[in-house]
Amino acid sequence: MKKIIYILIILFVSLSCESWLDVNKNPNAPGDVSYEELLPAGISSVAYVVGGRYQVLGALWSQHWTQSPGASQYAGIDSYDINSSTYDQNQFSELYAGALKNLELVRVQSLANEEYNYYLIATVVQSYAYQVLADLYDQIPFSEALKGDQGLTEPMYELGPSIYDSLITRIDFALSLDLNKEGLKNPEERDLVFNGEITRWIEFANTLKLRIFLRQSEVNHSKVQQAVQDLYNAGAAFLETDAALDIYTDASGRRNPLFDTDFFTLGRNPNLILSHTLYSFMIENADFDRLSNLFNTPEAGGEHKALIQGNYYAPEESPGTNSSSYSKPIMDPTAPVYLMSLAESNLLQAEAIMRYRAEDFNQAKELYDGAIASAFLRVIKPSGSFGTAEILNLASTFYGGVYAFPSEGGKLDDFIKSIAYQKWLALSGIQNLELFFELNRTGYPVKSSVPGDDPNYVPGELTLSVNNVTSGRFPRRLIFPESEYANNRNTPEKQPVWQKVWWDVSEN
Numbered sequence: 001m002k003k004i005i006y007i008l009i010i011l012f013v014s015l016s017c018e019s020w021l022d023v024n025k026n027p028n029a030p031g032d033v034s035y036e037e038l039l040p041a042g043i044s045s046v047a048y049v050v051g052g053r054y055q056v057l058g059a060l061w062s063q064h065w066t067q068s069p070g071a072s073q074y075a076g077i078d079s080y081d082i083n084s085s086t087y088d089q090n091q092f093s094e095l096y097a098g099a100l101k102n103l104e105l106v107r108v109q110s111l112a113n114e115e116y117n118y119y120l121i122a123t124v125v126q127s128y129a130y131q132v133l134a135d136l137y138d139q140i141p142f143s144e145a146l147k148g149d150q151g152l153t154e155p156m157y158e159l160g161p162s163i164y165d166s167l168i169t170r171i172d173f174a175l176s177l178d179l180n181k182e183g184l185k186n187p188e189e190r191d192l193v194f195n196g197e198i199t200r201w202i203e204f205a206n207t208l209k210l211r212i213f214l215r216q217s218e219v220n221h222s223k224v225q226q227a228v229q230d231l232y233n234a235g236a237a238f239l240e241t242d243a244a245l246d247i248y249t250d251a252s253g254r255r256n257p258l259f260d261t262d263f264f265t266l267g268r269n270p271n272l273i274l275s276h277t278l279y280s281f282m283i284e285n286a287d288f289d290r291l292s293n294l295f296n297t298p299e300a301g302g303e304h305k306a307l308i309q310g311n312y313y314a315p316e317e318s319p320g321t322n323s324s325s326y327s328k329p330i331m332d333p334t335a336p337v338y339l340m341s342l343a344e345s346n347l348l349q350a351e352a353i354m355r356y357r358a359e360d361f362n363q364a365k366e367l368y369d370g371a372i373a374s375a376f377l378r379v380i381k382p383s384g385s386f387g388t389a390e391i392l393n394l395a396s397t398f399y400g401g402v403y404a405f406p407s408e409g410g411k412l413d414d415f416i417k418s419i420a421y422q423k424w425l426a427l428s429g430i431q432n433l434e435l436f437f438e439l440n441r442t443g444y445p446v447k448s449s450v451p452g453d454d455p456n457y458v459p460g461e462l463t464l465s466v467n468n469v470t471s472g473r474f475p476r477r478l479i480f481p482e483s484e485y486a487n488n489r490n491t492p493e494k495q496p497v498w499q500k501v502w503w504d505v506s507e508n
Contacts, residue, residue, distance in 0.1 A: 034109075035105060035106040035109040035110050035115075035118060035122075036118070036184075036185060036186075036190055037190075038102045038103075038105050038106050039102075039103075039106050039118060039121060039122060039190050039191070040189065040190055040191075040192050041098075041102050042098075042099050042100075042102035042103035042106060042122065042125060042126070043099075043103075043121075043125050043191075043192050043193065043245070044192060044245070045094060045095070045098040045099035045102065046095070046099045046125055046128065046129045046339070047192075047245045047257065047337040047339070048094070048257045049090075049091050049094055049095050049099070049129075049257075050129070050132060050337070050339070050433065051245075051256065051257050051258055051337030051338070052257035052258050052260075052261050052262075053087070053090065053091060053258075053261060053262070054087075054091065054132070054433045055258045055432050055433065056074065056077070056258070056262060056272070056432075057077060057087070057432075057433060057436070058431075058432030058433030058434070058435055058436045059272070059329075059429070059432035060074060060077050060078050060272075061077075061436045061475050062424065062432050062435035062436045062439055063275045063277035063278060063309050063445075063462055063463070064274075064275055064277075064278045064329075064428050064429070064432060064435075065272045065273065065274065065275055065329055065432075066078055066272070066273060066274075066275040066276075066307050066308075066309050066310060066311070066312070067271060067272070067273075067310065067312040068271045068272065068273040068307070068312065068323035068326060068328075069307070069312050069313070069314060069323060069326075070312075070323055071271035071312070071323060072271075072312075073271045074271060074272065075312060075467070078309070078310045078312070078465055078467070079310055079465050079467040079468050079469050080465060080468050080469060080470045080473075080474075080475045080497050080498070081469045082475070082478060082479055082497045083479060083482075084479050084480060084481055084482040084485065084494065085481070085482045086478070086479070087136075087478055087481070088481040088482055088483055089481075089483065092133070092481045092483070092484075093481070093483055095129055095132075095133060096141070096145060096146070099125075099126075099129055100126055100129060100130070100145070100146055101146050103122040103123075103125055103126040103129075104122075104126065104146045106118055106119070106121075106122035107119055107122045107123060107126070110122065114181070115181075115182075116174075116177040116178055116179055116181055117179060117181070117182075117183055117184055117196075117198050117201075118184065118190075119174055119177065120174040120175070120177065120179060120198070120201055120202070120205065121184075121191060121201050123170055123171060123173075123174040123205075124171065124174070124201060124204055124205045124208060125339075127167045127170055127171055127208060128208060128339060128340075130142065130163060130167060131163075131164075131167060131208075131211075131212060131215075132433070134160045134163045134164070135160075135215070135437050135501060136477060136478045137477060137478055137480060137501075138159075138160050138477060138495070138499075138501040138502060139157040139158060139159055139160065139492050140157060140158065140163065141155035141156065141157055141158070141488075142155075142158045142162075142163050142166065143155075143156075143158065143166070144156050153487075153488075154487070154488045154489055154490050155488065155490065156490050157490055157491065157492055159502065160501060160502045160503065161216075161220075161502060164212055164215075164216065167212060168209060168212060168213075168227075171205050171208065171209055172209075174205065175202065175205055175206075179198050179202065183196055183198060184196040192245050192247055193243055193244065193245060193339065194243070199237075200239070200241065200243075202237065203237050203238055203239045203240065204239055204243050204339075204340065206231065206236040206237060206238050207238045207239045207340060207345050207348060208340070209231060209236075210228070210231065210236075210238065210348050210349070210352060211340075211344075211348055213227045213228055213231070213352075214228075214348060214351060214352060214355075214441075215437070215441060215503050216503050217351075217355065217441070218441060218503065218505045218506075219502065219503050219505060224356075225355070225356050228352050228355070228356045228357075229356060229357070232352075232357060238345050238348075238349055239340060239342060239345035240342065240345070241342055242336070242338055242340070242341050242342050243338070243339045243340040243341075244336040244337060244338045244339065244341070245336055245337045245339075246336040247336075248333065248334045248335065248336070248337075249333075249334055250333040250334055255333040255334070256331070256332065256333055256334065256335045256336075256337065257337065258331060258335075259331050259332070259333045259335065260333070263331050263333075264333065269323070269324070269328075270328065270329070270331075271323060272328065272329055273306070273307055273323060273326035273327060273328055273329075274295045274304065274305070274306040274307070274326060274327035274328070274329070275306060275307065275308075275309050276306040276307060276308045276309060276452045276463075277309055277445070277452065277460065277461070277462060277463060278306075278428070278460075279291070279304060279306035279327070280306075280452070280457075280459035280460060281421075281425075281445075281459045281460030282425075283304075283459070284459035284460065285398075285402045285403070286402070287398070287425070289376075289380055289394060290375075290376065290379050290380065290425070291304060292304070293330065293379045293380050293381070294329065294330060294379060294428055294429055295327040295328060295329055295330060296327060296328055296330055297327060298324060298325050298326060298327060304327045305325060305326045305327055306326065306327060307326060308451070308452035308453055308463065308466060309452065309462075309463050309464075309465050309466065310464075310465025310466040310467045310468060311452075311466040311467070312466075312467065313466075313467060314466075329429060330429075331429075335430075336430075338430040338431055340431075341374070341378070341426070341427060341430060341431060342370075342371070342374045343371040343372075343374050343375045343378070343422075343423070343426035343427065344371075344423065344426070344427060344431060344434065346367040346368065346370050346371035346374070347367070347368065347371045347419050347422060347423045347426070349364075349367045350364040350365075350367040350368045350371070350415075350419055351415075351416065351419050353367070354412060354415040354416070354419075355412065355416075361408045364405075364415075365405045368399070368405045368418070368419065368422065369396075369399040369405065371422060371423075371426055372395050372398060372399040372403060372422060372426065373392055373395040373396070373399070374426075375395075375422075375425065375426035376391050376392070376394060376395035376398075377391055377392070377395075378430075379428075379429075380394070403418070403421075403422060405418060406418055416442055416444070417442075417444050420438060420439070420442040420443075420444035420445070421444055421445065421460070423435065423438055424438075424439065424444070424445060439462070439506075440476060440500070440501075440504045440506055441503060441504060441506065442506065443506035443507065445460050445461055445462050446458075446461050446462070447461065447462045447463075447474065447507065447508070448461035448462060448463045450463075451463055451464075451466070462474070470496070470497060470498050473498035473508050474498065474508055475497045475498060476497065476498055476499055476500045476501060476504060476508075477495065477497060477499060477500070477501050478497070479494055479495065479496075479497060480492065480494060480495075
């Protein structure tokens with residue numbers, strides 16, 4: 001039933017977004033469409049953007065994928081050659097004019113009707129999308145956004161710290177409402193994530209709050225410490241399952257958005273291949289089974305082959321090299337879009353405990369080990385004699401071995417490093433944009449001082465794109481869209497792609 005509803009949602013989004021493409025214009029009201037119908041449209045729109053082209057951006061900049069030789073489709077992104085048109089209409093404008101607007105209408109109408117479950121869901125998903133935008137651009141339209149019909153056609157841009165505080169306030173208000181009232185009507189059709197299980201949405205809201213707090217861990221230590229302590233003292237429950245849209249089928253207009261926009265359009269043979277950075281780390285740690293379930297092996301030889309990040313003009317490669325000679329990411333057209341995975345939830349909690357509640361060390365270790373186990377279960381599918389028990393046993397050899405949690409009483413940075421590297425592995429292929437944010441926040445994986453082909457290169461360290469256009473500086477953000485400069489005089493001055501956002505204190 002969900003998959004049928006998804007088809008109708010895509011049709012609705014495609015019809016309604018044409019008149020909503022510009023956040024600075026007065027958006028057309030959706031006529032007689034109810035907020036019950038707008039909710040799945042808003043959720044689906046967020047998934048389309050975050051689970052689509054932003055996945056490619058994150059995978060390239062977190063160095064899991066790289067541009068293949070003999071093609072140039074992603075060369076600009078891989079070389080950090082970003083301009084104000086790189087991510088505009090189909091990402092920034094779609095989120096504002098489609099997802100955020102739909103979700104705001106749900107919030108306003110459901111609150112007026114005291115339908116608080118709808119209000120909570122819309123608030124959580126909208127806050128999720130706002131955080132993504134704030135982390136990508138540092139400043140975005142917020143309190144004045146989505147008000148074109150009120151004459152606010154040129155909304156002010158607000159700073160990230162202010163937006164973060166406002167998101168927490170919004171989520172807290174939604175959680176304070178009476179969520180025990182009558183639930184969603186036809187929940188399977190309205191709630192594309194949890195089928196109307198409001199308890200799961202409460203967990204998602206708390207986990208999103210934890211993510212927002214920890215993103216500030218390096219710049220607002222005392223504030224974050226108190227906020228996290230308050231969250232735990234209040235007995236907050238966190239996600240114990242994936243927050244994902246499992247609604248896709250292998251049919252036209254119904255496929256996973258990344259598969260549909262990038263893999264399918266190229267005959268299921270994308271111009272994306274395995275990055276040497278990720279490959280070297282997984283090989284170094286004998287993480288072979290996960291590697292082979294994340295990437296295929298080339299047609300010839302049967303062994304994985306990776307390319308040093310951004311080295312798509314490698315001299316040893318002849319012009320027009322067939323990219324099939326490299327390992328490529330495996331993507332299923334029916335794969336879910338993950339807004340937040342169980343692995344991320346566990347690792348967020350483990351980090352929060354080790355930073356601010358170290359007396360609960362055993363709980364942190366259990367969460368860390370569980371994150372690795374869930375990541376193995378997601379990537380390695382049971383088949384033949386290799387069932388769930390065998391997969392869990394395989395995972396235990398890693399969190400009991402090369403990926404073991406540091407011993408109790410160790411240095412905090414050792415715990416942060418272990419958690420960051422496991423997040424870098426566990427979220428591969430499903431939450432790569434989140435990995436890009438996290439590597440800039442934590443500084444892990446560390447940045448190499450030598451190229452990837454240098455004998456002194458340490459497996460898993462980030463290397464500058466060989467063809468970088470930033471004079472040796474890593475990317476940190478996106479550039480404000482051209483549509484904003486054309487329509488909003490309040491758009492801030494352009495910032496270079498290497499300019500840090502407010503919570504980023506890692507070395508370049």
